[in-house]
Amino acid sequence: MPVDVQDMQKIFARPDSLTDAKSTYCPGCHHGILTRIIAQTIDELGIAERTVGIAPVGCAVFAYRWYRCDAIQAAHGRASAVATGVKRADPNLIVFSYQGDGDFASIGTAESIHAANRGENITVIFVNNQVYGMTGGEMAPTSLVGQKTTTTPQGRDPKLFGYPIRFSEMIAQLEAPVYVTRQALYDTKHIKEATKAIKKAFTNQVEKKGYSLVEVLAACPTNWKMKPIDANIHIAKVVKKTYQLGDLVNRG
Amino acid sequence: MGERLLLRGNEVIAEAAIRAGCQCYFAYPITPQAELLQHMAVNMPRLGRTFVQAESELAAINMVYGAASAGVRTMTSSSSPGISLKQEGISYLAGSSLPAVIVNIVRGGPGLGDIAPSQCDYFQATKGGGHGDYHMIVLGPSTVPEAGQLTMLAFELADRYCTPVMLLADGMLGQMMEPVELPKPIEIGSLPKKEWATDGAKGRDPNIVLSFDLDPEVLKQMNLILQKRYRQIEAKEVRYEETATGDADIAIVAYGTVARIAKTVVKMARAEGIKLGLFRPITLWPFPSQALRKLSEKIAMVLTVEMSAGQMWEDVRLAIAEQAETPFYGEMGGVIPTPQRILSEVKKHAG
Amino acid sequence: MDNSVVIAGFGGQGVILAGKILAQAGMNHGLEVTWLPSYGPEMRGGTANCTVVLSNDPVGSPIVDSPTGLIALNLPSLDKFEPTVAANGVIIMNSSLIQRRTKRKDVRSFSPALNDLARKAGSEKATNMIALGAYIKVTGIIPLSTVQTAMTQMLKKEGKDKFIPLNKKALQEGYNALHE
Ligand SMILES: Cc1ncc(C[n+]2csc(CCOP(=O)(O)OP(=O)(O)O)c2C)c(N)n1
Ligand code: SF4
Ligand SMILES: [Mg+2]
Numbered sequence: 082m083p084v085d086v087q088d089m090q091k092i093f094a095r096p097d098s099l100t101d102a103k104s105t106y107c108p109g110c111h112h113g114i115l116t117r118i119i120a121q122t123i124d125e126l127g128i129a130e131r132t133v134g135i136a137p138v139g140c141a142v143f144a145y146r147w148y149r150c151d152a153i154q155a156a157h158g159r160a161s162a163v164a165t166g167v168k169r170a171d172p173n174l175i176v177f178s179y180q181g182d183g184d185f186a187s188i189g190t191a192e193s194i195h196a197a198n199r200g201e202n203i204t205v206i207f208v209n210n211q212v213y214g215m216t217g218g219e220m221a222p223t224s225l226v227g228q229k230t231t232t233t234p235q236g237r238d239p240k241l242f243g244y245p246i247r248f249s250e251m252i253a254q255l256e257a258p259v260y261v262t263r264q265a266l267y268d269t270k271h272i273k274e275a276t277k278a279i280k281k282a283f284t285n286q287v288e289k290k291g292y293s294l295v296e297v298l299a300a301c302p303t304n305w306k307m308k309p310i311d312a313n314i315h316i317a318k319v320v321k322k323t324y325q326l327g328d329l330v331n332r333g
Numbered sequence: 334m335g336e337r338l339l340l341r342g343n344e345v346i347a348e349a350a351i352r353a354g355c356q357c358y359f360a361y362p363i364t365p366q367a368e369l370l371q372h373m374a375v376n377m378p379r380l381g382r383t384f385v386q387a388e389s390e391l392a393a394i395n396m397v398y399g400a401a402s403a404g405v406r407t408m409t410s411s412s413s414p415g416i417s418l419k420q421e422g423i424s425y426l427a428g429s430s431l432p433a434v435i436v437n438i439v440r441g442g443p444g445l446g447d448i449a450p451s452q453c454d455y456f457q458a459t460k461g462g463g464h465g466d467y468h469m470i471v472l473g474p475s476t477v478p479e480a481g482q483l484t485m486l487a488f489e490l491a492d493r494y495c496t497p498v499m500l501l502a503d504g505m506l507g508q509m510m511e512p513v514e515l516p517k518p519i520e521i522g523s524l525p526k527k528e529w530a531t532d533g534a535k536g537r538d539p540n541i542v543l544s545f546d547l548d549p550e551v552l553k554q555m556n557l558i559l560q561k562r563y564r565q566i567e568a569k570e571v572r573y574e575e576t577a578t579g580d581a582d583i584a585i586v587a588y589g590t591v592a593r594i595a596k597t598v599v600k601m602a603r604a605e606g607i608k609l610g611l612f613r614p615i616t617l618w619p620f621p622s623q624a625l626r627k628l629s630e631k632i633a634m635v636l637t638v639e640m641s642a643g644q645m646w647e648d649v650r651l652a653i654a655e656q657a658e659t660p661f662y663g664e665m666g667g668v669i670p671t672p673q674r675i676l677s678e679v680k681k682h683a684g
Numbered sequence: 685m686d687n688s689v690v691i692a693g694f695g696g697q698g699v700i701l702a703g704k705i706l707a708q709a710g711m712n713h714g715l716e717v718t719w720l721p722s723y724g725p726e727m728r729g730g731t732a733n734c735t736v737v738l739s740n741d742p743v744g745s746p747i748v749d750s751p752t753g754l755i756a757l758n759l760p761s762l763d764k765f766e767p768t769v770a771a772n773g774v775i776i777m778n779s780s781l782i783q784r785r786t787k788r789k790d791v792r793s794f795s796p797a798l799n800d801l802a803r804k805a806g807s808e809k810a811t812n813m814i815a816l817g818a819y820i821k822v823t824g825i826i827p828l829s830t831v832q833t834a835m836t837q838m839l840k841k842e843g844k845d846k847f848i849p850l851n852k853k854a855l856q857e858g859y860n861a862l863h864e
Pocket of ligand 3: 181182183208209210211212213214221
């Protein structure tokens with residue numbers, strides 16, 4: 082049955098805060114889904130004109146291109162410190178950092194922990210894909226036991242390289258953070274939950290409640306050497322065992 | 334003669350370090366030196382040696398500080414932004430007179446920059462990028478085989494002078510492949526014992542590794558020891574290469590990959606009747622000032638070509654003073670001066 | 685002899701490997717060689733290229749302003765590098781993906797349907813080897829058997845042994861496809 086375009090209802094659209102810059106992510110990469118969720122959240126809260134995003138060094142280095150808001154590109158690992166500086170300079174701004182697991186939980190460990198410990202009123206999105214995506218698939222602090230990477234060709238041996246770091250659990254030990262949660266994106270149910278969590282993490286900041294961290298278990302099909310669909314299954318079946326989903330702190 | 338292998342610069346540096354007896358390697362991933370790290374990740378454990386992927390460059394250089402103190406041959410590698418993070422540690426290595434090798438596969442800067450080849454870290458490397466009155470020996474390979482040879486030399490010099498030594502290459506040399514005969518491995522057991530090492534005070538007084546003293550007079554004496562050593566290095570370790578300078582009317586001064594590009598330019602220029610020569614510093618610190626000064630006494634036009642805004646050019650002008658004309662041609666941000674571009678600069682100044 | 689070739693195409697078309705094999709073959713043939721890749725994130729999905737220089741003398745510059753050869757596996761690569769090819773140079777352009785002809789009158793150009801030939805040889809994955817076979821045929825710089833040996837060496841080194849028979853055939857087919 083032919084349908085007149087005028088009769089059609091728009092039920093799904095590109096968020097206004099999402100630019101049409103060409104994506105630099107690989108097919109099946111979860112960075113893309115996450116980007117959309119954040120843009121949608123910025124739309125829904127109507128904060129685009131006072132939001133400042135902090136881009137990391139990692140595959141998301143071009144994150145400053147994706148949103149119609151101000152942005153700063155930070156040194157590798159230092160995004161939470163840069164976010165602190167922006168927020169302290171103007172507390173009315175909504176400041177979020179977007180950081181990979183190498184960025185946030187390895188080189189940036191000190192800055193990440195101390196921004197949380199000071200209870201900076203910022204929102205941190207922490208993308209845990211268990212690998213260094215951008216530099217060529219090296220081990221990340223989050224890599225699973227036995228995971229083969231370019232720097233652990235025999236698989237991660239905890240005796241030599243330690244165990245997967247549960248960074249959000251570490252941050253959850255601190256007094257200050259108001260919201261710490263771990264989410265995933267491997268199916269629509271989890272995408273919906275992650276969307277809610279991200280909205281909450283931004284809302285906390287708007288309501289001046291304090292530090293919020295959303296860790297997201299993400300797929301890197303390229304460096305995992307998996308098809309996108311298999312990467313999703315891998316998160317659901319394997320990754321989730323090391324990194325349990327759900328809220329770790331919710332003082333909101 | 335050994336077997337000729339086709340290998341990348343990064344792989345050759347890693348393999349040469351292994352052959353030089355590097356027992357502990359610590360680094361954090363960064364482009365364009367990823368293959369160096371990966372080669373070490375595969376091969377060091379296989380040989381029963383230490384490979385640690387550090388949580389940051391800061392940690393890596395301090396792991397080097399520890400391993401050097403313990404008396405083993407040790408190395409770290411990175412690229413520009415990572416080398417910036419290592420500066421504090423390098424200053425400590427120099428201050429504590431510890432031997433260590435640091436590889437910088439330079440990329441375009443400043444800030445995050447890009448990953449294309451550049452020579453923009455020359456100041457940082459040769460003028461002491463960290464704090465304090467110190468120098469490190471800086472070696473600038475120009476070909477893949479030379480990268481291997483100079484890596485071996487770096488370990489030797491580090492031990493001989495108890496100093497950090499930097500191998501300063503760039504992304505092009507790190508990424509390109511060229512035939513090499515790998516250097517012969519040394520016998521680790523044959524290396525002299527380091528009497529100062531913190532390897533356990535068994536039957537001797539404790540050894541202390543430290544870079545400071547709060548008494549200015551004592552710290553001055555420590556500095557004077559370093560300065561004396563630097564004068565020795567300047568007297569003995571200067572290395573450079575001259576190509577076709579004998580009858581030259583004009584000479585290029587260039588190091589590293591730019592120097593090898595300039596070698597092609599020498600041929601092109603001579604084919605057109607321009608008597609062009611090339612002066613190539615191999616040690617960037619100590620800089621071959623005297624040799625260059627001597628050359629400028631017979632060549633009136635000395636063109637410096639660099640992938641920077643003119644960092645080595647300052648040393649060239651210091652060496653030559655007013656003896657010859659010293660024009661400059663540089664590219665920045667990872668742009669490579671191609672043979673044609675250099676040739677047209679040469680033509681501007683020749684005759 | 686001074687031969688310099690730029691091999692260019694989409695990331696994933698195997699231009700980097702084709703260059704490595706040519707360089708390895710050159711070295712085995714007793715020549716001095718350099719192989720220089722384009723590197724970095726641009727390789728993710730974008731275009732990739734590498735430059736191979738083969739010479740009797742030690743190689744100075746691994747980058748060349750005017751290569752004596754170009755292997756263009758797709759149109760963007762032809763557009764980008766065609767103007768740089770030295771006069772009397774060789775261009776091999778992949779007519780499976782490139783509809784236009786060369787704009788250059790002063791070069792020898794060949795337009796084999798590389799993907800089609802590769803499919804016939806067993807798999808489109810071997811498009812790069814068809815191209816390489818064709819290139820050594822028209823330039824005559826290195827014997828086919830030397831390139832086949834180099835390919836075997838290189839694939840073994842990279843742990844891709846299972847592709848050796850396919851690539852050997854593809855080199856041969858590429859070699860047979862052109863005359864001169
Ligand atoms: C000081 C410094 N060290 C190292 C690098 C190289 N580097 C770029 S991205 C990256 C890691 C990226 O991994 P991750 O943070 O997990 O992000 P992903 O790419 O996986 O999303 C590294 C080590 C750098 N740019 N700066
Ligand atoms: S390498 Fe991995 S993390 Fe990076 S864009 Fe590709 S899939 Fe995403
Ligand atoms: Mg990651």
